[in-house]
Amino acid sequence: MRDTARPLPLLRAARGVFDLALEGMIWSRRSLMMAVLLGLPVAFGVLYRAVLVAHLPTQVTSADLYGMIVAAYVRFLVPLAALFYATALVADEVEGKTLTYLLTRPVKRGAILAGKFAAFLATTLALSLPSMVLAFFLLTTVGGWGRVGAAVPDLFRDMGVVVLAFLAYGALFTLLGVLLKRPMIPGLLFVFVWELVAELPGYLPRFTITAYLGSLLRHRPLAEGLSGMFGQVLPVPLCLAVLAAMVVAFLAAAVWIFSTREYVMEQ
DSSP: OOOTTSOOOHHHHHHHHHHHHHHHHHTSHHHHHHHHHHTHHHHHHHHHHHTGGGTSOTTSOHHHHHHHHHHHIIIIIHHHHHHHHHTHHHHHHHHTTOHHHHHTSSOOHHHHHHHHHHHHHHHHHHHHHHHHHHHHHHHHTTTOSTTHHHHHHHHHHHHHHHHHHHHHHHHHHHHHHHHOSSOHHHHHHHHHTGGGGGGSSSSGGGGSSHHHHHHHOOOOOOTTSGGGGGOSOOOHHHHHHHHHHHHHHHHHHHHHHHHHOOOOOOO
16 A cells, blocks of 8 residues: 655645745735835936936936845845744644645655745745846936946846845744744844944954845945945855855754654644
């Protein structure tokens, strides 16, 4: 007879959880709110083309504004979106009392978390990357299309940084979501208090995520403006290695905690 208690293969199980979680994430109020949040660069680009282009000082170019938008996107909007999604990957199932249905299936808990994390990435990137592309073209084509071609490589680099930001912050907040019962307040404190350490001199900024992400951005316009939020510039190989190590460590810890914790559904 077939052993029905044997867990499904990891990739097959994660794919099934991914399909289920993705549908729930896309058609949710959270995604509607995040679409508005992550679409703010497009709204600013339209405002700039319609109103601001004639009123801003001539020394503030559209390239400067695009750089400021990317800096603010990576520093504030991406962490907030990751916080609201990633901390809820398990919490939503617990609150909705549906986690039991997943845990009683022949699926390893690591596959459950992997599928949900993949759905989080797919959802957030589908909302954020098109917004960046639209904002880029709205701002860089103000003076014509002549300089767009030279700036496209920077756009791809910025999109890569956003992907890394969602991976790093998402992994951290997934860990907080399985470790803490109420992870939202610690997550907000991390984003708006601890990450300010990245602006300080010395070695302390290396204990933040912002310092490594900001160092990967090529746009550093208006030294006294928003770009100053990233402080010192670290070597690119170091940034990539540290960010990859963070993602692996945070996700491994989250999987271990989720796999060993006993969940009791409140009636």
